[in-house]
Amino acid sequence: MTAYDNVVDALRTAGLKVTESANGARSQCPAHGSRGLTLAVRNNPRNPDGPLHVTCFAGCETEEVLAGLGLGFRDLYDGTVHRRGQSTPRERRMPSPWDLIPDPDHFASRCLQQEQLEADPTYQQHLRDLAEWAKPRSGDFVGRGVA
Numbered sequence: 001m002t003a004y005d006n007v008v009d010a011l012r013t014a015g016l017k018v019t020e021s022a023n024g025a026r027s028q029c030p031a032h033g034s035r036g037l038t039l040a041v042r043n044n045p046r047n048p049d050g051p052l053h054v055t056c057f058a059g060c061e062t063e064e065v066l067a068g069l070g071l072g073f074r075d076l077y078d079g080t081v082h083r084r085g086q087s088t089p090r091e092r093r094m095p096s097p098w099d100l101i102p103d104p105d106h107f108a109s110r111c112l113q114q115e116q117l118e119a120d121p122t123y124q125q126h127l128r129d130l131a132e133w134a135k136p137r138s139g140d141f142v143g144r145g146v147a
């Protein structure tokens, strides 16, 4: 499986809207929850061996976009794509509290349901998972926010 196919498949599996053209794919961004297709996924024709270009025009870091899909930097290269489902715990999809909201695109619905959400044990578990996920671990990629 190519890096491109793997990333597009991961975007679709995450329930994001994806359109494909000859130039690559456009998708909603898994990192900032965009409604529009702000994410571009394309191979560099001058460097077919990679890395795959994964660019959010709203400014998300590639690392954040990949983390939102349970992927890592090595998944940008055709030769090192690992099979999803066999990923290590570090690479699992970051849980999002917004997963619990029926209409995550609608800002008002976030506000209205915030109180109800905070009382929900599943949401509280999500927050604990999130905190656990965000903890730096030895061997982590050293990037923004990781000491």
Ligand SMILES: [Zn+2]
Binding pocket: 029, 030, 031, 032, 033, 034, 038, 056, 057, 058, 059, 060
């Ligand atoms: Zn984004």
